[in-house]
Amino acid sequence: TGHELGHKKEAFDRWMAKLVLAVVGYGHFFIEHNKGHHRDVATPDDPATSRMGENIYSFATREIPGAFKRAWELEEVRLERSGKSVWSLDNEILQLLIITVALYSALLSFFGPIMLIFHPIQMAFGWWQLTSANYIEHYGLLREKLPNGKYEHQKPYHSWNSNHIMSNLILFHLQRHSDH
Numbered sequence: 001t002g003h004e005l006g007h008k009k010e011a012f013d014r015w016m017a018k019l020v021l022a023v024v025g026y027g028h029f030f031i032e033h034n035k036g037h038h039r040d041v042a043t044p045d046d047p048a049t050s051r052m053g054e055n056i057y058s059f060a061t062r063e064i065p066g067a068f069k070r071a072w073e074l075e076e077v078r079l080e081r082s083g084k085s086v087w088s089l090d091n092e093i094l095q096l097l098i099i100t101v102a103l104y105s106a107l108l109s110f111f112g113p114i115m116l117i118f119h120p121i122q123m124a125f126g127w128w129q130l131t132s133a134n135y136i137e138h139y140g141l142l143r144e145k146l147p148n149g150k151y152e153h154q155k156p157y158h159s160w161n162s163n164h165i166m167s168n169l170i171l172f173h174l175q176r177h178s179d180h
Helices: 011-023 028-040 056-081 092-111 115-137 165-170
Strands: none
Touching: 011 028, 011 092, 028 056, 028 092, 056 092, 056 115, 092 115
């Protein structure tokens, strides 16, 4: 849901995407996916594109830290352009991290130590769902590098799609990945 809401135009929907992703401590996905993955999809520069022959576990160990690193770099560039520090509250990654910490602290104080077990499990589940989707959506697909050093424009065949009604209903339109 956070993934799909992040593609909407309305500010409310985009903030809801950030909140949904902050619930699982993966707020940086909003930045990395929309500003990095969409630009570099199906290229070796994209940590969220799985390579031909790469198993999902190898992909996860490359994609999860790679996505955070790239999101941080993208935020750093954005903030530098406006003369702000990456450590300021203008950093969207830090904003979402604060939401995650506040939410988890509130749940911990309300429900007690059991949350120390629940939080990591639900975070891991959320991260695994996003990583699994990324793994499947672009597995083994690669855009051609042009003579000028740039990659060909993205085409629908740079994403795996499924036109089945049930996957549409269950995955909030994620099955038509190339449409976004």
